[in-house]
Amino acid sequence: MARIHNTAKSTLALRQRKRFLLSQLKVYPDSLRASLVERFSRCGKPNCRCHHRGDKHGPFYYLTQCLALGKVNKFLLKEDAQQQTARSAIQHYRQFQEHLEELSQINAQLLRRGEPLDND
Ligand SMILES: [Zn+2]
16 A cells, blocks of 8 residues: 655645655665564473463564465574665665655646656
């Protein structure tokens, strides 16, 4: 679901915002569309504290990536370095996606006003 951006501005203001967005749009080489989820879990040993009101094990960090309805790519990130890499890569993807989405909404508004879209 896209965030709704305010496009009830003057055409000049929309064009300025568009120029700014275009200057910010950058595809980072590490772009990653995924989520990092934190999990705590019980282990397989019946006598372990985690089965008797003790704290569960964790946190464990999983990278999850929805590929299609009901099809998820999910795996454990064991190393701190992997988790840091994932956080940064996910952030880069989301930042790009948000800027592109806002650009798209501005373009829809400009089109509605009969304005050209290809000059900035
Ligand atoms: Zn345990």
